Structure formats: structure tokens, C-alpha cells
Amino acid sequence: MKDHIIKYIFSAAVLFAVCTVAVAQPTIYPAKPQQSTISVRGATIHVGNGQIIQQGTLVFEDGKIIYVGEGADAPEAEHTIDAQGKHVYPGFIAPVTNLGLVEVESVRATVDYAEVGENNAHVRSLIAYNADSKVINTLRSNGILLAQVTPQSGLVSGQSSVVQLDAWNWEDAVYLKDDAVHVNWPTVRFSRFGSTNVEEQKDRIKRERVLLEDFLADAKSYASGDQKVFNARLDAFKKVFEGSKKVMVHADKKNDLIAAIQLFKRYAITPTLVGAQEGHLIAPFLKEHGVNVIIHQAHALPGKDDDDVNLPYKQAKLLTDAGVLVAYGMDGFWQQRNLPFMAGTAAAFGLDKEAALATITLNTAKILGVDDRTGSLEQGKDANFFIADGDALDMRGNQLEKAFILGKDVNLDNLHKQLFQRYEHKYSQND
Structure with missing residues (x-):
């Protein structure tokens, strides 16, 4: 009887795993390094240092910004993005977060921001960072492209690290x-x-x-x-x-x-x-x-x-x-x-x-x-920025169309969007 129950539980688990895979949403891969010079033209550029450039142009190459200005003297680019009426912002940075250190808070095995003891100065959050966290993609969709991954427990919690949010693993992310x-x-x-x-x-x-x-x-x-x-x-x-x-x-x-x-x-x-x-x-x-x-x-x-x-x-x-x-x-x-x-x-x-x-x-x-x-859109800095169709500080206008991390064209899909599309499709069939 006991063996029969175990076999039943095992079969149910396998069936659940198969069904889960069958309905799984598309995997979001980290982007490839920038291959060509790209120009973003016609946007309102929010430099990040208080300056605003109307009808501005931003050019980046090999992951670095090589030009920001009104565009008259901009270098030639292999590809141009027409951003008329759009806004360009520096990538937002989230400090002091346990992003990537926890996925399911109710399960101790997935909580890596808290260590035992009062003095954990030697603890490095970086090596516990999970670049595959499903939460990361939701942040990128709102313009957050970097984060300071931080431990939290004890008197001395440990050491934080700054990561970019499009990576295969923590080594790539640092x-x-x-x-x-x-x-x-x-x-x-x-x-x-x-x-x-x-x-x-x-x-x-x-x-x-x-x-x-x-x-x-x-x-x-x-x-x-x-x-x-x-x-x-x-x-x-x-x-x-x-x-x-x-x-x-x-x-x-x-x-x-x-x-x-x-x-x-x-x-x-x-x-x-x-x-x-x-x-x-x-x-x-x-x-x-x-x-x-x-x-x-x-x-x-x-x-x-x-x-x-x-x-x-x-x-x-x-x-x-x-x-x-x-x-x-x-x-x-x-x-x-x-x-x-x-x-x-x-x-x-x-x-x-x-x-x-x-x-x-x-x-x-x-x-x-x-x-x-990073932090501002200036020549020589990393190409960490995004293009939004509206005011990125207002939830009604924070509609990202493209985002770039180190010049990489980042995928802005996420689980929230996938579920929305899934159930929108389901209920539209009933119309």
C-alpha cells in the first residue's frame, strides 16, 4: 500500500512537471554584445545631470556613448533609431536591494540575503546573486538597469556589489x-x-x-x-x-x-x-x-x-x-x-x-x-539607457520601447507581460 502511494505521488509530480513545461512561457535570454554603431535621433534626452536636450541625438558604439547633443555634428552610425516624440533616460539604479538573493521568501533554501551570526563582514552577496531571477525582468521593463545587491542580517551584514541586470551569471553581471x-x-x-x-x-x-x-x-x-x-x-x-x-x-x-x-x-x-x-x-x-x-x-x-x-x-x-x-x-x-x-x-x-x-x-x-x-548620458560613459514613450517617472508614461545595457539591446519581456497576453488571448476567444 505504501509503495502504491509513493508511486502515485511520483507519477503526479512527473505529470505536473510535464504540464508546467508544456505551458511554460518563452525563455528570455541575455542580449548579445553590441555589434554596430547605433544612433538615437529626435528624442528629448534627459542627461541625468539636470540638462535636457530637445530633439537630441545619442550615438553609441562598443557599449560606450560616443556622442550626445543636438545632432548637427553627430558621427555617422550604421543603424538609426527614430525616437521622435520619445524620451531617453539614463538607466535607473536600485541601491540596497536583495534582488537576486531571494526568489521565494517562505522557503529558507532560496533566501540568501541573511546569514547566521552578528558579524558577517566577510560575506559577499555577489557570489549568491541569481541572474536567472524572474523578478529581474520586471525591473528592466520599468527602466531599472543596475542594482546594488545587498545582504541584510546581523550587526555587520556583509558586502554588497553593483550588478547590471542582463547577464547569464554573477560573473557576467558584476x-x-x-x-x-x-x-x-x-x-x-x-x-x-x-x-x-x-x-x-x-x-x-x-x-x-x-x-x-x-x-x-x-x-x-x-x-x-x-x-x-x-x-x-x-x-x-x-x-x-x-x-x-x-x-x-x-x-x-x-x-x-x-x-x-x-x-x-x-x-x-x-x-x-x-x-x-x-x-x-x-x-x-x-x-x-x-x-x-x-x-x-x-x-x-x-x-x-x-x-x-x-x-x-x-x-x-x-x-x-x-x-x-x-x-x-x-x-x-x-x-x-x-x-x-x-x-x-x-x-x-x-x-x-x-x-x-x-x-x-x-x-x-x-x-x-x-x-x-554610468548615471548620466555623457560621452565616454557606458551605454546604459532606455527609450520611453512618455514620462518615465509617472506610471502612466513609463512605457519602455527599448533599453540598452552596455550597448546591448535588452529584451523587455517579462513574466507579467506573458501572463497578461496569455489570459487576454484566453478571454478574447469568448468574444
Whole structure:
């Protein structure tokens, strides 16, 4: 009887797999490298640095932009794209995301953004990045062409990397390897269920801050000496002290932000703040210390009951007006496709439209350290851009027609579109 049940279950599983394959949607392959010189003519070009070129021309070759301007002196191209009435934007960049590190959150085996332990400075998110994630294609369809893949757990989460979103594997995807170490600043954590023990919270925060300070002291000593024994955790900070790797501190409360900046300044490190829900309250302090901020998504409730209900929409403008370099980030992975609409909301609440665009393009590239290659449409930079039939910061106008990553003509199909077409066909048969 037992064998019969096992055979039945096995047969059902095989049948399900066969049926799944039979109805599977077309596979989306990474694009081939650029083969010929291409010119995009007649579009409104949003350079990304605040400049707009009406009826502009962009020419790219071998994955690099070789011309951006009004077109009178543009070089000859083998192929021309007529973009009259269209808009050309730099590829959007999604910072601090677990994209490609998780596919099904309810299954532990597919969750690679969280590791066991408090100090995981040695963990590299890049080698766990899944370039085959179905979510990636949905981001490209909304103009997001690069992302900073980031671990999240523990006191020191590990190292993020910047990837381009059209690749066969993580080796192909890498754009900037191990760009930053991420620290979750010790703070009060409110329990979703039940009360929060204040004394336990204080003890935990004190313990974690001592742990972090001891680790920084050890890392500084390790980086300055000739170590005979390799320590992966300490070695992760070696390039931080050399100035070639960043530290990103995840914190929200005003006092936590100040304490974090002061601690890292003692080690000659200027951290980037991630979250910074109360960053606008200390904007002059952030400006004084040259601290950049990746703020949370605008489509959210304010942190305090007595805050202005529109504060999340206005925060980018408040910080920008104070002279702080600001970029937008979002939680999780599947929401990243809505990133351009965060910038659009900031523009609706007072931030200049092109400055809002910069919060997901050039500003982000500067904060991540890739602005010499991407973030704006300038000669010599990588051809990471897209053509849209409308305003890309508005969900009504974000209609991509073409996108290019390193000059590659990227496939803009995705599972959402495939399912829409599938069921549109099904129900149209009944008409």
C-alpha cells in the first residue's frame, strides 16, 4: 500500500512537471554584445545631470556613448533609431536591494540575503546573486538597469556589489565588485507582538555597540599591520581604511544617525546612511560631515504619529535643499520596479523634476562609486539607457520601447507581460 502511494505521488509530480513545461512561457535570454554603431535621433534626452536636450541625438558604439547633443555634428552610425516624440533616460539604479538573493521568501533554501551570526563582514552577496531571477525582468521593463545587491542580517551584514541586470551569471553581471560593507546600527527594536522590555533593549544595544567598536579597532589594527594570519572578517574592512570601499550604515533615528557618524569619523571613515528616516532633522550636520543619504521609499507612512503626513514625499527635497546628496532606495526585491515612481512623487512635492531623476540615476551612481561609468548620458560613459514613450517617472508614461545595457539591446519581456497576453488571448476567444 505504501509503495502504491509513493508511486502515485511520483507519477503526479512527473505529470505536473510535464504540464508546467508544456505551458511554460518563452525563455528570455541575455542580449548579445553590441555589434554596430547605433544612433538615437529626435528624442528629448534627459542627461541625468539636470540638462535636457530637445530633439537630441545619442550615438553609441562598443557599449560606450560616443556622442550626445543636438545632432548637427553627430558621427555617422550604421543603424538609426527614430525616437521622435520619445524620451531617453539614463538607466535607473536600485541601491540596497536583495534582488537576486531571494526568489521565494517562505522557503529558507532560496533566501540568501541573511546569514547566521552578528558579524558577517566577510560575506559577499555577489557570489549568491541569481541572474536567472524572474523578478529581474520586471525591473528592466520599468527602466531599472543596475542594482546594488545587498545582504541584510546581523550587526555587520556583509558586502554588497553593483550588478547590471542582463547577464547569464554573477560573473557576467558584476559591475562593481564588493563596493561597500553594510552595518545595521544597534537601536531599539519594537516587537510586533507583545511588549518590548526596555532594560533588555538597553543591554543589547550597549553590547552591540561595544562589539562594533571592538571590531573596528581590530580591523584598523589589522589593516595597518603586516598580518601573518588571514582573517576574512577583518580583511573585509582593509579596503575601507584604504578608501576604496564604502561603509553603509542602516539607521533611522536622529540620535542613532549622529552616533554612527561620530563613531566612524573617529576612524576617518565617512559612512553613507541608509534609511535615515529622521535625516532631515539633522540636515546641516549631514552636510557639514559630507554624509550622503539613501532614503527609504517615498510611498510610506511617516515614522511618527505627529509628523506631517506628506513628510516621506518631501524628505528628498528637504535634504537636497540642505546640500545633502540624496538617492532613493526601496525595501525588498519585488518592489524595486516602482523605484522611478518614488522619484516622481518627490517631483510632485517640490523637488525639481531633473533633480528627482538624479535621485535614481546620477546621485545613486555617485554614492555607489560608479558615476565615472554610468548615471548620466555623457560621452565616454557606458551605454546604459532606455527609450520611453512618455514620462518615465509617472506610471502612466513609463512605457519602455527599448533599453540598452552596455550597448546591448535588452529584451523587455517579462513574466507579467506573458501572463497578461496569455489570459487576454484566453478571454478574447469568448468574444
